[in-house]
Amino acid sequence: DAKTTQPPSMDCAEGRAANLPCNHSTISGNEYVYWYRQIHSQGPQYIIHGLKNNETNEMASLIITEDRKSSTLILPHATLRDTAVYYCIVIGGSNYKLTFGKGTLLTVNP
Amino acid sequence: DAGITQSPRHKVTETGTPVTLRCHQTENHRYMYWYRQDPGHGLRLIHYSYGVKDTDKGEVSDGYSVSRSKTEDFLLTLESATSSQTSVYFCAISESIIRGRNYGYTFGSGTRLTVV
Numbered sequence: 001d002a003k004t005t006q007p008p009s010m011d012c013a014e015g016r017a018a019n020l021p022c023n024h025s026t027i028s029g030n031e032y033v034y035w036y037r038q039i040h041s042q043g044p045q046y047i048i049h050g051l052k053n054n055e056t057n058e059m060a061s062l063i064i065t066e067d068r069k070s071s072t073l074i075l076p077h078a079t080l081r082d083t084a085v086y087y088c089i090v091i092g093g094s095n096y097k098l099t100f101g102k103g104t105l106l107t108v109n110p
Numbered sequence: 111d112a113g114i115t116q117s118p119r120h121k122v123t124e125t126g127t128p129v130t131l132r133c134h135q136t137e138n139h140r141y142m143y144w145y146r147q148d149p150g151h152g153l154r155l156i157h158y159s160y161g162v163k164d165t166d167k168g169e170v171s172d173g174y175s176v177s178r179s180k181t182e183d184f185l186l187t188l189e190s191a192t193s194s195q196t197s198v199y200f201c202a203i204s205e206s207i208i209r210g211r212n213y214g215y216t217f218g219s220g221t222r223l224t225v226v
Contacts, residue, residue: 034214043200043217044153096141096204097168098215100153 004088009105012082018075020104022088025069031092033064035073037084038103044087047073078108113137116201116218123225129188131221133201135181141204142184143215144168144176146197153200159184191225198222 005023012018024033034049048055048062050071055062061074075082087103114135123129133142143158145168155168157176165176173195175187188195201218 036215041198041220043202043219044215046214046216049214097143097155097158098202099155100145102152 004090004101006086006088006101006104008102009107012075012078012106012108014080014108014110015077018078018082018106018108020073020075020086020088020106021070022073023070024088024090027068027090028092031090033062033068033071034089034091034098035060035062036087036089036098036100037082038087039081039084044100047086075106078106080108080110082106083108114201114203114216114218116199116221118221119219120222121224123191123223125192125225126190129191129223129225131186131199131201131223133184133186133203133218135184135203137203137205137216138181139203139205139216140181142178143202143204144174144184144186145200145202146170146195147200147220148197156186156199188223191223193225196223196225 032049032051035047036044037047038044048057048060050062050064064071085103085105087100089098117132141160144156145153146156147153154170156170156174157168159165159178177185199221202215204215
């Protein structure tokens with residue numbers, strides 16, 4: 001299973017873009033990159049996923065490098081409610097079980 | 111979250127007593143999962159199910175059993191609760207991986223279990 005590496009914490013000013021990096025250098029061709037977040041004491045929430053193309057939805061954008069060894073989750077205009085732990089997860093092929101690492105604690109400051 | 115509910119939301123029980131947590135879904139999803147979350151450990155998979163009566167162990171299955179007699183319900187049982195099982199338990203569901211390679215999970219709101 002591909003492993004991911006994320007910084008343990010990041011800060012962002014309210015209204016600015018938050019860029020959360022993730023390294024997944026051992027990702028294989030049929031594995032997707034998924035992002036979830038967990039706001040304090042709530043269940044994790046799906047944000048976005050991608051295979052090799054950049055993706056955008058109403059919550060965020062996902063930029064995947066051409067070699068697929070890393071990706072960046074972008075929250076274009078962070079708000080205080082975006083303060084959460086963000087998890088980057090690689091999953092695919094016959095592995096359909098989400099495995100959570102420690103994630104990145106994003107703190108959005110006023 | 112809509113479509114998935116956990117019960118109870120909170121429970122305090124004594125060491126040595128049996129406890130059953132329930133996860134109920136209305137999405138008709140094939141896959142269901144039980145996770146526990148503890149400070150310093152993040153979310154860890156206990157058991158999962160890939161269909162009615164089809165279950166398998168996750169990374170921290172000792173002391174837990176599960177049952178899935180129908181699509182919508184996935185039960186997690188602590189046969190004899192211990193203080194080390196004090197945790198927040200999350201249930202999750204996901205669609206069949208056959209359709210559209212969707213690995214997106216939906217999580218419940220969690221059950222906070224305290225074993226005293």
